[in-house]
Amino acid sequence: MTAVADSGMAPDDGDALRRAARRRKAWWANGLVVALVGTWFAVSPFVPAYILPGPMLVLQKFLLFVTTKTYFFHLTTTLFHVFGALAISLSIGAALALAAHYVRPTRLLIRGRIYPLLNSFSGIGWAVLAVIWFGQTDGAVFFAMACVLVPFIFINLHEGLESLDAELQEMGRSFTRSGLRRFRQITLPLLVPFGFAALRISFGVAWKSTLLAELFGANRGLGYVVNQSRQNYETEVILAVILWIIVIVFAGDRLFFKPAQERIQRHYGR
Amino acid sequence: MADSATSKGGRRAALIQRLIAEGGVLLAILGWWSVSRTMPSFVLPGPVDVLAALWKLFSEPSLMINTVATTLRVVASVALALVGGLALALVARTVPDLEWVILRRLQPLLNSFPSIGWAILAVIWFDVSNFSVLFVQVVILLPFCLINLSAGLDEIDQEVVEMGRSFTRSTWRNLTMLYLPLLMPYLIAALRISYGVCWKLALVAELFGANSGLGYVMVRAQYTANNALVLATCVAIVLLFIAGEKLIIDPLARRFAGPRD
Incomplete structure (x- = not known):
C-alpha cells in the first residue's frame, strides 16, 4: 500500500491527499452498504415476508445451514458437487486442450466443432437432458455442470498452450530428447498460470451453475432447497442460499484464489 | 523447393x-x-425428429412467436446492459468518491449472484412478465459490461483526454468524439460477451418469469416429455446465437474495432 508520490508535489502531500481520497471512497462504499441494509430493515416489516423477508429472518435461515443436520447435509452435498464437477471438468478440459495441441489433426474437430457447441449450448438444456438421461442422481448433476465448465477450462488451457514460447521449447529440445521430460519441466510450469486462471473462473461459474443443475437434476443440495422453497414461498430460504453462494464465491476468490494467483504469477510469470 | x-x-x-x-x-x-x-423418443429423439421440431420453431406461427419474443428480449437486454454498464463505468471514473461503491461493492455482488436466484426473485417481485425477463437478463449482463468498459476507460490515454479538453469544454462533444471512439474495441468486446451470455441465459430467465419465449416452450416440452422439442429449443438458441454473431457482431467488430479481432 505504499503510494508513489506525484512528481512536482511534496511526497507527504501526495500521500496525505491519496489517503484522504481512499478514506472518502471507503466511506461512500461502506456507507452505501449500511444505508441499503438499513432500508431493508426499515421496509421489510411493511411488506409480506414472501416478497421481502427481513434481514434477521434471512440471517436466521443462513445460520440454519451450519446448525441443523438436514440443511448442513444439503450444503455439503453442493460442496461435493462443485468440487467433483471441477475435478471432472479440469481433466476433460485439459485432455481436450492437450489433444488439440499435440495431435494436430484433431485440432479443428475440438477447437472448431466441439468447443463452439459446448460453449453456445445452454446450461439449462444440459440440465434438463441430464435428468432425462441419468435420472435425479449425482451423475446428472456432474454431467450438466461438466458440460458448462469444460469450455471455460479448455479455452484457457488452449490459449495457454498456443502462447507457449517456441524458443523455450527449442531450448528444451536442445537439452533433452525426452518429450515427457520437456513436457514436465518446461510446458507444465508454463501452463500453471493458465490452468489456475481457468480454475479461478470456473470456481465462480461452478457455484452458480450448481444451483441450476441441482434444481432439475437432484433431490438434495442447495439447488433442491431453492426449488422446494420456491414452491413453498419461503423467500427467506432462497435469499439465505444466495447469500451462502455469494459468501463462498467471494471468500474463496479473495482468500484463496487471488493470493494464490498472485503468488503463482510471481513464481511462474514472466 | x-x-x-x-x-x-x-x-x-x-x-x-x-x-x-x-x-x-x-x-x-x-x-x-x-x-x-x-430408444424411446422421450429419452433420445432422433436427429430427424429434432430437425422437424426445429423447423416448426421457425415456421409455425404459434411457436415462431416464442422464437421472436426471445430474440427481441435478448437484443433489448444486451442494449440496456451496455448502456447501463457504460453509465456505471463513467460514473465510477468521473466521480472518484463513488468508484469503490461501483467497482468494489456493486460489481462483485452482481458478479457472484447466481442467475437462478435472480430468475426466482424476479418472478416473486415482478410476476410473470416481459419486465421480469428483462430485469434478470440486464442484471446478469451488467457486471460483464461494467468490467469490460471500466477496463477500457482505464486504458484511455490521459494526454489524449487533456488534448480533447483543450479543444472544447463541451462534455458531450468530448464524450461522443473522444471517449466513445477510444472505447469502441471494449464496447465491442462487451457486446460480444454479453450477447453470448444472454442467449444462454434466456432459457433461465424465461424458465419461471415468462409465458412466452423459447424458455417457456422448453419447460412445457419438458413437462409433456417432448424431448425432441427440448433439444430443438437448445439447437435454435445455438443457431440464433451463431447467426447474430456472424451477421451483426463480426461485421461491427471489423468496422469499429480495427483489423484485429
Missing part, C-alpha cells in the same frame, strides 16, 4: 484436420441416429 513442399504438407495437414472435423461431426450424428432408433 522447400517452401512449396512445406506449403503442400501444410495443405495436406489442413485437409486431414478438415476431414477429421467434418467426419467427427458426421460420425456423432450417425451415432446419435443409430442409438436413437433403439
Whole structure:
C-alpha cells in the first residue's frame, strides 16, 4: 500500500491527499452498504415476508445451514458437487486442450466443432437432458455442470498452450530428447498460470451453475432447497442460499484464489 | 523447393484436420441416429425428429412467436446492459468518491449472484412478465459490461483526454468524439460477451418469469416429455446465437474495432 508520490508535489502531500481520497471512497462504499441494509430493515416489516423477508429472518435461515443436520447435509452435498464437477471438468478440459495441441489433426474437430457447441449450448438444456438421461442422481448433476465448465477450462488451457514460447521449447529440445521430460519441466510450469486462471473462473461459474443443475437434476443440495422453497414461498430460504453462494464465491476468490494467483504469477510469470 | 513442399504438407495437414472435423461431426450424428432408433423418443429423439421440431420453431406461427419474443428480449437486454454498464463505468471514473461503491461493492455482488436466484426473485417481485425477463437478463449482463468498459476507460490515454479538453469544454462533444471512439474495441468486446451470455441465459430467465419465449416452450416440452422439442429449443438458441454473431457482431467488430479481432 505504499503510494508513489506525484512528481512536482511534496511526497507527504501526495500521500496525505491519496489517503484522504481512499478514506472518502471507503466511506461512500461502506456507507452505501449500511444505508441499503438499513432500508431493508426499515421496509421489510411493511411488506409480506414472501416478497421481502427481513434481514434477521434471512440471517436466521443462513445460520440454519451450519446448525441443523438436514440443511448442513444439503450444503455439503453442493460442496461435493462443485468440487467433483471441477475435478471432472479440469481433466476433460485439459485432455481436450492437450489433444488439440499435440495431435494436430484433431485440432479443428475440438477447437472448431466441439468447443463452439459446448460453449453456445445452454446450461439449462444440459440440465434438463441430464435428468432425462441419468435420472435425479449425482451423475446428472456432474454431467450438466461438466458440460458448462469444460469450455471455460479448455479455452484457457488452449490459449495457454498456443502462447507457449517456441524458443523455450527449442531450448528444451536442445537439452533433452525426452518429450515427457520437456513436457514436465518446461510446458507444465508454463501452463500453471493458465490452468489456475481457468480454475479461478470456473470456481465462480461452478457455484452458480450448481444451483441450476441441482434444481432439475437432484433431490438434495442447495439447488433442491431453492426449488422446494420456491414452491413453498419461503423467500427467506432462497435469499439465505444466495447469500451462502455469494459468501463462498467471494471468500474463496479473495482468500484463496487471488493470493494464490498472485503468488503463482510471481513464481511462474514472466 | 522447400517452401512449396512445406506449403503442400501444410495443405495436406489442413485437409486431414478438415476431414477429421467434418467426419467427427458426421460420425456423432450417425451415432446419435443409430442409438436413437433403439430408444424411446422421450429419452433420445432422433436427429430427424429434432430437425422437424426445429423447423416448426421457425415456421409455425404459434411457436415462431416464442422464437421472436426471445430474440427481441435478448437484443433489448444486451442494449440496456451496455448502456447501463457504460453509465456505471463513467460514473465510477468521473466521480472518484463513488468508484469503490461501483467497482468494489456493486460489481462483485452482481458478479457472484447466481442467475437462478435472480430468475426466482424476479418472478416473486415482478410476476410473470416481459419486465421480469428483462430485469434478470440486464442484471446478469451488467457486471460483464461494467468490467469490460471500466477496463477500457482505464486504458484511455490521459494526454489524449487533456488534448480533447483543450479543444472544447463541451462534455458531450468530448464524450461522443473522444471517449466513445477510444472505447469502441471494449464496447465491442462487451457486446460480444454479453450477447453470448444472454442467449444462454434466456432459457433461465424465461424458465419461471415468462409465458412466452423459447424458455417457456422448453419447460412445457419438458413437462409433456417432448424431448425432441427440448433439444430443438437448445439447437435454435445455438443457431440464433451463431447467426447474430456472424451477421451483426463480426461485421461491427471489423468496422469499429480495427483489423484485429
